[in-house]
Amino acid sequence: MHTVSAAEKIILNHALDLGWEEVPLGETLGRILREDLVADRDFPPFDRVTMDGIAIQHEEFAQGRRSFAIAGVQAAGSPQQQLSDPTGCIEVMTGAMLPVGTDTVIQYEQLKIENGKATLLAESVNFRQNIHFKGIDRKAQDRIVAKGKKMGPAEIATAATVGKSVLRVSRLPRTAIVSTGDELVGVDETPLPHQIRSSNAFAIQALLQEQYGVKSKLFHYPDTREAIQAGLSEIFDSFDLVVLSGAVSEGKYDFVPQILQTLGVEKCFHKVSQRPGKPFWFGALAGKAVIFALPGNPVSAFMCACRYLLPFLSHSLAESRRGPEMAMLMEKVTFNPALTYFLPVRLESGTEGVLQAYPLPGHGSGDLANLNDADGFLELPLDQDVFLPASVFPLHRYRF
Amino acid sequence: MHTVSAAEKIILNHALDLGWEEVPLGETLGRILREDLVADRDFPPFDRVTMDGIAIQHEEFAQGRRSFAIAGVQAAGSPQQQLSDPTGCIEVMTGAMLPVGTDTVIQYEQLKIENGKATLLAESVNFRQNIHFKGIDRKAQDRIVAKGKKMGPAEIATAATVGKSVLRVSRLPRTAIVSTGDELVGVDETPLPHQIRSSNAFAIQALLQEQYGVKSKLFHYPDTREAIQAGLSEIFDSFDLVVLSGAVSEGKYDFVPQILQTLGVEKCFHKVSQRPGKPFWFGALAGKAVIFALPGNPVSAFMCACRYLLPFLSHSLAESRRGPEMAMLMEKVTFNPALTYFLPVRLESGTEGVLQAYPLPGHGSGDLANLNDADGFLELPLDQDVFLPASVFPLHRYRF
Numbered sequence: 001m002h003t004v005s006a007a008e009k010i011i012l013n014h015a016l017d018l019g020w021e022e023v024p025l026g027e028t029l030g031r032i033l034r035e036d037l038v039a040d041r042d043f044p045p046f047d048r049v050t051m052d053g054i055a056i057q058h059e060e061f062a063q064g065r066r067s068f069a070i071a072g073v074q075a076a077g078s079p080q081q082q083l084s085d086p087t088g089c090i091e092v093m094t095g096a097m098l099p100v101g102t103d104t105v106i107q108y109e110q111l112k113i114e115n116g117k118a119t120l121l122a123e124s125v126n127f128r129q130n131i132h133f134k135g136i137d138r139k140a141q142d143r144i145v146a147k148g149k150k151m152g153p154a155e156i157a158t159a160a161t162v163g164k165s166v167l168r169v170s171r172l173p174r175t176a177i178v179s180t181g182d183e184l185v186g187v188d189e190t191p192l193p194h195q196i197r198s199s200n201a202f203a204i205q206a207l208l209q210e211q212y213g214v215k216s217k218l219f220h221y222p223d224t225r226e227a228i229q230a231g232l233s234e235i236f237d238s239f240d241l242v243v244l245s246g247a248v249s250e251g252k253y254d255f256v257p258q259i260l261q262t263l264g265v266e267k268c269f270h271k272v273s274q275r276p277g278k279p280f281w282f283g284a285l286a287g288k289a290v291i292f293a294l295p296g297n298p299v300s301a302f303m304c305a306c307r308y309l310l311p312f313l314s315h316s317l318a319e320s321r322r323g324p325e326m327a328m329l330m331e332k333v334t335f336n337p338a339l340t341y342f343l344p345v346r347l348e349s350g351t352e353g354v355l356q357a358y359p360l361p362g363h364g365s366g367d368l369a370n371l372n373d374a375d376g377f378l379e380l381p382l383d384q385d386v387f388l389p390a391s392v393f394p395l396h397r398y399r400f
Numbered sequence: 401m402h403t404v405s406a407a408e409k410i411i412l413n414h415a416l417d418l419g420w421e422e423v424p425l426g427e428t429l430g431r432i433l434r435e436d437l438v439a440d441r442d443f444p445p446f447d448r449v450t451m452d453g454i455a456i457q458h459e460e461f462a463q464g465r466r467s468f469a470i471a472g473v474q475a476a477g478s479p480q481q482q483l484s485d486p487t488g489c490i491e492v493m494t495g496a497m498l499p500v501g502t503d504t505v506i507q508y509e510q511l512k513i514e515n516g517k518a519t520l521l522a523e524s525v526n527f528r529q530n531i532h533f534k535g536i537d538r539k540a541q542d543r544i545v546a547k548g549k550k551m552g553p554a555e556i557a558t559a560a561t562v563g564k565s566v567l568r569v570s571r572l573p574r575t576a577i578v579s580t581g582d583e584l585v586g587v588d589e590t591p592l593p594h595q596i597r598s599s600n601a602f603a604i605q606a607l608l609q610e611q612y613g614v615k616s617k618l619f620h621y622p623d624t625r626e627a628i629q630a631g632l633s634e635i636f637d638s639f640d641l642v643v644l645s646g647a648v649s650e651g652k653y654d655f656v657p658q659i660l661q662t663l664g665v666e667k668c669f670h671k672v673s674q675r676p677g678k679p680f681w682f683g684a685l686a687g688k689a690v691i692f693a694l695p696g697n698p699v700s701a702f703m704c705a706c707r708y709l710l711p712f713l714s715h716s717l718a719e720s721r722r723g724p725e726m727a728m729l730m731e732k733v734t735f736n737p738a739l740t741y742f743l744p745v746r747l748e749s750g751t752e753g754v755l756q757a758y759p760l761p762g763h764g765s766g767d768l769a770n771l772n773d774a775d776g777f778l779e780l781p782l783d784q785d786v787f788l789p790a791s792v793f794p795l796h797r798y799r800f
Contacts, residue, residue: 003744025587029606043769046593050697050766052651075653077623081596093651095583097594098695108650132766144769147797152799153610154771157603157698161596161768165587182477183495187425193446194479196498196561206429210553223477229796250508251452251493253475296495297450328753339687353728353792354753366450366532368561369443369544371554392753399552400800 001271003382004307004340007282010268011308014239014284015315018171025159028151030213031169032317037145038235040162042135045191046080047098048120051130053111054089054118055102058127066120070113073361074099087120098131105130148320170317173240175208175216177201178231180222180247180256181296199368200245200294200301207398212313217245223253233263237291241316243309246296249279257281265291273382274299274340276365280308297365303342303377306396327357327378328396333387340382344374347397357395401671403782404707404740407682410668411708414684416640418571425559428551430613431569432717437545437555440562442535446480447498451530453511454489454518454725455502466520470513474499489518495502498531505530548720570717573640575608575616577601577632580647580656582623583694599768600645600694600701607705607798612713616643623653633663636689641716643709646696649679656693657681665691673782676700676739678764680708697765703742703777706796727757727778727795733787740782744774747797757795775799 002010020034034298049055051170056068068089074081076095083090083101090099098105107130110122138144144162145155151169159167184198185191201218219235221227228247235242247256248270257270265283272280277300292309294301314321327347335341345357357378362370376397380387387393402410420434449455456468468489474481474493483490483501488507490499498505507530508521538544544562559567584598585591600617608614619635621627628647633644646669647656657670665683669719672680677700681693692699692709714721727747735741745757757778762770776797780787787793 025602029610037772039769044766045596046590048766050764052649052654063654073652075582075623076651077584077595079592091652093653095581095596095646132764136763137767137769149772153603153606153702154768154774154798156606157599157702157768158772160587160602161599163587163590163597181495182475184477187560187563190563191445192479195477196445196495197563199557199561202560203553204426206553206556210429217726223475237784246495249452249494252473252491253493254452302553302557323749325749326751332497347497349723349725349755351726351792353726353755355749355755356753363537364450364532366444366448368557369439369537370553372437372545372549372558374554392751398554 001273002269003273007269011312012187012315014290016173018173018316020168022166023169025165028167028169031151032319033147033149033151034170035168036147037158038141039138039142039144041140042151043137044132047134048106048132049092049096049098050132051105051107052094053105053107055092055099055105056089057086058104060086060123070116103128104265127196148318172214175214175241176235176239177204177216178219178244179267180221192363200298203302204243204305211310225255228255236285240289242289242291244256244293245301250294277304280304296366299365306398324394326354326392328392329387330356330358330389333359336385339380341380342377343380344370345378347375401673402669403673407669407672411712412715414690416573418573418716420568421463421571422566423569425565426782428567428569431551432719433547433549433551434570435568436543436547437558438726439538439540439544441540441684443537444532447534448498448532449492449498450532451505451507453505453507455505456489457486458504462527468518470516503528511703517673548718572614575614575641576635576639577616578619578644582622600698603702604643604705611710625655628655629659638684640689642689642691644693645701648681648693662790677704698768699765706798724794726792727755728792729787730756730758732789732790733759736785738782741780742777743780744770745778749776
């Protein structure tokens with residue numbers, strides 16, 4: 001049996017090399033950038049006016065001038081003008097180029113404009129005020145966004161600004177999600193008393209789509225060796241990532257580990273010292289696919305997807321990730337088995353800036369309903385039995 | 401000039417009533433639920449075996465029996481069996497119905513199976529162990545997920561389990577994002593020295609899509625009264641939500657507020673005591689559309705979208721939201737103007753469970769590049785000038 005960290009290490013060592021593809025800017029939201037976004041010119045590209053008002057030479061103000069003849073208007077989006085007579089001024093608009101021969105901008109709120117003259121109402125005018133100077137944010141050729149970043153609104157706006165209408169992003173894995181189990185029927189079917197509707201595949205599919213935009217394909221096979229083997233052997237030809245749930249434990253119909261090995265999948269580990277999710281099986285088909293065979297219980301399958309599958313994807317997509325999120329346990333928890341306990345928790349942002357985790361243990365690995373009330377799993381280490389309030393642990397969050 | 405909270409209140413009072421629509425389950429990720437998800441039967445629907453092993457009558461164990469003749473196998477997905485001879489047992493698989501006449505499950509790890517008999521290796525067997533009892537999680541007709549929730553992986557799995565292949569979710573607003581400004585050129589164009597490429601519309605579009613799945617349409621008009629007025633008057637006929645950026649300030653070409661009023665849009669406020677984003681204009685066209693006219697500077701426009709547009713959408717979609725997120729300021733900040741200061745911050749999850757906010761003030765409202773390094777805005781109140789390390793403020797986060 002592997003520890004959680006040993007299992008994680010093995011999984012990350014099997015990260016896929018998915019390469020990259022070019023995608024139109026409008027479709028890059030949530031994708032992982034595979035090239036740096038570089039300033040095509042200085043940011044800002046010219047001395048940019050930041051207030052509507054007038055541009056003057058500060059020296060004139062310093063020498064006592066308080067009234068300036070308006071020599072013209074410099075609009076945003078118009079070619080740069082020039083103030084020829086330093087005793088005058090040019091009206092300037094936010095976003096405009098600062099006219100040649102001026103160095104300071106005074107906003108309208110501090111002026112009276114009358115008869116072609118701008119007269120100062122304020123007492124102080126700072127040299128070079130209200131100008132966003134060329135290159136102060138970034139210089140041409142500076143890296144603005146490093147590859148590995150997930151594309152969000154700011155990155156998309158930046159790509160637009162530097163003229164990238166097509167971006168290189170990590171290719172997504174072709175992903176199959178396979179459920180097994182004769183007890184499972186479809187969403188539109190009415191289960192018999194001994195049956196339930198399928199749900200794991202939907203949860204995992206939604207998680208992968210939400211976090212990384214992965215669109216996965218769902219498969220279901222009945223609990224027979226033949227059906228599972230035939231189905232999987234076909235899947236391995238056309239998918240990079242195969243996520244199974246169910247039939248990985250000790251039961252008479254838990255054919256999955258055996259079938260995977262028959263199909264040439266190298267077993268990396270079977271069983272992790274954790275609750276839920278102990279029967280988790282992980283393997284790889286050299287050069288073809290990586291296989292997560294998750295336990296069939298809904299909380300186990302979902303927890304394993306959050307704890308192992310998401311970091312695996314992050315690595316495979318060459319995402320630069322930040323450190324783990326930490327949360328403070330708010331109530332005492334006792335857990336005796338020598339297993340890492342992934343405790344479902346409800347999160348609250350406390351007035352002290354602390355991310356508070358309230359235990360929602362639920363009724364075990366079958367308690368799907370409980371996942372709706374929880375926001376994530378707190379990872380309580382296996383070498384401890386009693387977890388005191390105000391202690392802090394890593395959090396695996398699935399709701400933000 | 402309105403305060404931030406006054407502006408927010410007015411905006412929320414203008415929330416749209418968008419109604420609902422029915423959407424196939426597979427397309428509901430990120431949508432706001434408009435009906436309760438109710439248990440169609442008990443959760444779990446039967447006494448469900450949680451370990452592979454055997455089911456017995458505990459009374460037999462209590463009276464000293466340690467070996468049980470195997471009378472059959474109860475697989476998951478098979479109709480319920482019955483243990484007729486209480487001295488025997490039935491092999492049971494995870495997910496199966498507990499057989500009639502049994503009340504306790506012993507896992508294989510604690511058994512030796514030989515010659516049709518299961519012999520106990522463990523010393524203790526708890527009455528009713530390893531059974532997930534019918535109805536213990538939720539009773540039939542219990543509400544599992546309340547309307548107003550954003551659909552995530554757990555909610556999607558739950559909907560699947562209760563047989564909802566189509567869900568009632570909030571209709572999304574038909575959204576137009578309009579940019580104005582002669583200084584703006586398209587992503588694929590090469591700007592002249594006095595021009596820049598458009599970016600605000602992309603940032604806002606991505607934000608709305610990411611947070612609420614809103615797919616908005618982009619428009620751009622040159623800085624002439626005629627072009628803006630003609631464009632907007634057409635837009636108002638077919639959009640619920642119109643977000644403009646630029647031309648709302650004091651400049652000579654800042655026609656937007658005047659045009660909006662000409663077109664019959666009621667001005668709710670113009671200017672908010674905040675930095676960035678002071679010239680923010682907000683209004684409504686009765687029974688037709690709500691108009692956010694944001695300042696044109698990229699940080700201003702984006703901050704206003706995060707701070708005002710997202711809560712507005714949340715309200716309009718009838719989302720049940722949690723309280724504000726709080727973060728701890730990690731460095732001293734001084735800000736004298738009598739304005740609420742939305743400080744860009746980089747976030748870190750501290751080992752103490754504290755969400756730490758490191759100031760990244762950047763170079764003002766034009767510093768788009770800085771938004772890539774920041775994760776959100778810390779809202780520093782206007783009645784304070786000095787903000788000390790370790791003090792806690794509301795956070796408006798755009799990166800998770």
